[in-house]
Amino acid sequence: MEDKRMVNKSAQFKNMIKHIDQVPENVIKEEERLTAASPFRQKFHIEAKSGFLNDPNGFSFFNGKYHLFYQWTPLAFKKDPSIWHHGWYHLASSDLVNWEDLGPAIESDSPLDKHGTYSGSAMTVNDKLFCIYTGNTWTNTQTDDWRRLPYQVGAWMDKKNRFEKIDKPLITDSFSDCTGHFRDPKIWMHDNNYYAVLGAQRRNLTGTAKIIKSVGSDLTQWQKYGELKTDEKHLGYMWECPDYFEVDGQGVLLFSPQGLPAKGDHYRNIYQTGYFIGEPLNYDTLEFKHEKFKELDAGFDFYATQTMEAPDGRRIMLAWFGISEIDYPTTKYHYSGCLTIPRELIIKDKKLLQRPIRELKSLRKKETQINLLIDDSMSELNLTGMVTQELDFEVDLSLAEKFVLDLRADQENSHHTRLIIDKEKQACILSRKDSGVMFAEKYGTERRRQVKFQEKLHLHIFIDVSSVEIFIGKGEVVFSARIFPNEDQTKIFVQSIGGESHLVGKIWDL
Structure with missing residues (x-):
């Protein structure tokens, strides 16, 4: 009207x-x-x-x-x-x-x-x-x-x-x-x-x-x-x-x-x-x-x-x-x-x-192989510190309850965009409450989807200066989010809760 x-x-x-x-x-x-x-x-x-x-x-x-x-x-x-x-x-x-x-x-x-x-x-x-x-x-x-x-x-x-x-x-x-x-x-x-x-x-x-x-x-x-x-x-x-x-x-x-x-x-x-x-x-x-x-x-x-x-x-x-x-x-x-x-x-x-x-593969530059057992300590991935990256890996939660991935994080990991994979609830949660400059908070700072994945889940992620696009499984679930981090937020941290997770895949600078 x-x-x-x-x-x-x-x-x-x-x-x-x-x-x-x-x-x-x-x-x-x-x-x-x-x-x-x-x-x-x-x-x-x-x-x-x-x-x-x-x-x-x-x-x-x-x-x-x-x-x-x-x-x-x-x-x-x-x-x-x-x-x-x-x-x-x-x-x-x-x-x-x-x-x-x-x-x-x-x-x-x-x-x-x-x-x-x-x-x-x-x-x-x-x-x-x-x-x-x-x-x-x-x-x-x-x-x-x-x-x-x-x-x-x-x-x-x-x-x-x-x-x-x-x-x-x-x-x-x-x-x-x-x-x-x-x-x-x-x-x-x-x-x-x-x-x-x-x-x-x-x-x-x-x-x-x-x-x-x-x-x-x-x-x-x-x-x-x-x-x-x-x-x-x-x-x-x-x-x-x-x-x-x-x-x-x-x-x-x-x-x-x-x-x-x-x-x-x-x-x-x-x-x-x-x-x-x-x-x-x-x-x-x-x-x-x-x-x-x-x-x-x-x-x-x-x-x-x-x-x-x-x-x-x-x-x-x-x-x-x-x-x-x-x-x-x-x-x-x-x-x-x-x-x-x-x-x-x-x-x-x-x-x-x-x-x-x-x-989009033509954007790929330096490649880093990832094959890690992740425990309950918050661990930084040893990467180049480039902001623009592509992540393509599988996480195995056979022995774990949750897997936490913090993107565009600062050195203390007090600021980040957080993805949580919850095996028990068969859910994926994306949070940008600590991503950087806050905006649109009245519409919430978290998004959640149910994902049937048994124990292993494929993640394919594109990170640009002020955005993340996260493709889960074979593309059944996609999270698109604008984020506005500080320039020092160039780190990636991982954590496994309730047992070890196994992370296998590749990360490219773009």
């Missing part, structure tokens, strides 16, 4: 500009200098040079390269005067690891997206890349009768990375049974027809997904096709960033529902991301028969996923490594947000498994 307390919404757009090149270069450079001075800048995660980064968009393969865009508000934290610019920023890569900076892509410079170039997707059509996204506009902004008017907008990118917007909307406004919250089209092709799924909010303030369908083959005309029929009528008040795809003959709807109340160890974040798995979508009735909703990530900072099918058939996913309405410690340096590492999605036993893509 729109918040009518803001009587005159026009003030929000007073200092909005159409193109970033309208901003004096010294203003942009000053913002970028401030951001570059942050001690929390990541080494191998995608971040903006300044401002606010959120949803990944347009993730696709075109003209021999992977293309990726992200939601971009480069002057989001500038004051006196504030300047608002919003659009898509463009990166390209041949390996999903090393990204070429191609600069601003789609900006909010047309009547269809004048108040924001929101999320969308892309796919190769003939010899061009077709992009579809939500253009945000508001009507009656000078009065207290304003309302959101979304457009679904199309744009073509050629092989020289030049964009041309389609000047007429593909879809105007929302469905009649929905509010103005209607956005984030994810496109795909089925039987020579193009479809897109969008997140929506019904007028009874429940979330859903809607389908639009192309009319003809030139992608300039679309129709409102219908609602994706699921078994969930009351799963939150809004679904964002829906993504429908099929893997191994099974249909998957990945999306971010807002408004789920916490339930035990689940839904502990302000907003969630999860999925349905079921039979393939029935395109005639739009019925989607599926299993219960499952949360995708067990950590603190994970939202707005987008997937694409790689040329070799893998389904690869990226996500915003953050959540809206949280004040991250980086904002004092005038930036916020990054993207997760790319992950391959695999279906097993009606569950999505996540695994780091194999291309």
Whole structure:
């Protein structure tokens, strides 16, 4: 529901500009200098040079390269005067690891997206890349009768990375049974027809997904096709960033529902991301028969996923490594947000498994072999002291009750990010209460998941300057967490409780 307390919404757009090149270069450079001075800048995660980064968009393969865009508000934290610019920023890569900076892509410079170039997707059509996204506009902004008017907008990118917007909307406004919250089209092709799924909010303030369908083959005309029929009528008040795809003959709807109340160890974040798995979508009735909703990530900072099918058939996913309405410690340096590492999605036993893509092996530098018996004393692993590392090992708890792993620890191990493997309770617990700079504490400092592992468990962990991503088992459970340690937190400590644990594997500097 729109918040009518803001009587005159026009003030929000007073200092909005159409193109970033309208901003004096010294203003942009000053913002970028401030951001570059942050001690929390990541080494191998995608971040903006300044401002606010959120949803990944347009993730696709075109003209021999992977293309990726992200939601971009480069002057989001500038004051006196504030300047608002919003659009898509463009990166390209041949390996999903090393990204070429191609600069601003789609900006909010047309009547269809004048108040924001929101999320969308892309796919190769003939010899061009077709992009579809939500253009945000508001009507009656000078009065207290304003309302959101979304457009679904199309744009073509050629092989020289030049964009041309389609000047007429593909879809105007929302469905009649929905509010103005209607956005984030994810496109795909089925039987020579193009479809897109969008997140929506019904007028009874429940979330859903809607389908639009192309009319003809030139992608300039679309129709409102219908609602994706699921078994969930009351799963939150809004679904964002829906993504429908099929893997191994099974249909998957990945999306971010807002408004789920916490339930035990689940839904502990302000907003969630999860999925349905079921039979393939029935395109005639739009019925989607599926299993219960499952949360995708067990950590603190994970939202707005987008997937694409790689040329070799893998389904690869990226996500915003953050959540809206949280004040991250980086904002004092005038930036916020990054993207997760790319992950391959695999279906097993009606569950999505996540695994780091194999291309990330190219980041590996010095290797350390680990083969240790761990006792009840807190022991430091003898490593190089590099902050950015990859850990890949198996822990054997046959003779132990718990295994404790402290990452990004200081010399006294009074500050760390702690992972506990509890054999008796068949659980994994991640705590960031002592990680460093504290934030978002009202959403809790601990996350927990049940994991069936008998006595041995595989751990695969990526540590960057201000994040950890922990893959457990074969990817059944993943914890994604932003952390903000001090620069002296370069140690790793281990401990076994209730007997000895055996640790075997490798650690690489990245």
